[in-house]
Amino acid sequence: MPEPADELIDIYDKDRRRTGLTIPREGARLEQGQFMLYTLALIEDRSGRFLITQRALDKHWAAGSWEVTGGGVRAGETPQQTVVREVAEEVGLDVAGQPLTPVYSYVNEDLASGDNYFMDIFHFRLDFGPADVSLQQSEAIDFALATWDGITKLEEQGKFLHYRRLAQALAAEAQAAGAQR
Numbered sequence: 001m002p003e004p005a006d007e008l009i010d011i012y013d014k015d016r017r018r019t020g021l022t023i024p025r026e027g028a029r030l031e032q033g034q035f036m037l038y039t040l041a042l043i044e045d046r047s048g049r050f051l052i053t054q055r056a057l058d059k060h061w062a063a064g065s066w067e068v069t070g071g072g073v074r075a076g077e078t079p080q081q082t083v084v085r086e087v088a089e090e091v092g093l094d095v096a097g098q099p100l101t102p103v104y105s106y107v108n109e110d111l112a113s114g115d116n117y118f119m120d121i122f123h124f125r126l127d128f129g130p131a132d133v134s135l136q137q138s139e140a141i142d143f144a145l146a147t148w149d150g151i152t153k154l155e156e157q158g159k160f161l162h163y164r165r166l167a168q169a170l171a172a173e174a175q176a177a178g179a180q181r
Helices: 079-091 148-156 163-180
Strands: 008-012 018-024 036-044 050-055 069-072 104-108 117-125 140-146
Touching (some): 008 036, 036 079, 050 079, 050 148, 069 079, 079 117, 104 163, 117 163, 140 148, 148 163
Parallel strands (some): 036 117
Antiparallel strands (some): 036 050, 036 069, 050 140
């Protein structure tokens, strides 16, 4: 399902509290102290490979690049609702029954472009295969199940998005798991 042209987003303050301001996402340029929310989903199969998708060629930003599933939190949604919706829409998988706690979060503040956001990264381990993946054609033109080494090679070629942040998420998750032992 394509994104609605008039999709609305809630604006958050630096402490990640809703400000009460809701604006159209299209063309939004956020000011200092204004943030929106995004989610990313690392989806790992039982063999330890990650589901990655290739962005549609008509995308305004990073057309044809490889990435993991994710998207913007719509007005009234939580990041948990968003990641479930985005995964279902973009790749046809159901993560609603999975733990919905981000493994890593960060903030991006780019005042020059008005691109200020909080990002929550989720990590799902699912029993699925290529036949279970159903791409949303307006979002992606291809998918692959890739090892982290394969993703690293795409990054080295300048063809993978969010690599550094995903690596940080996996490292933070591993450190948290080690601390719990």
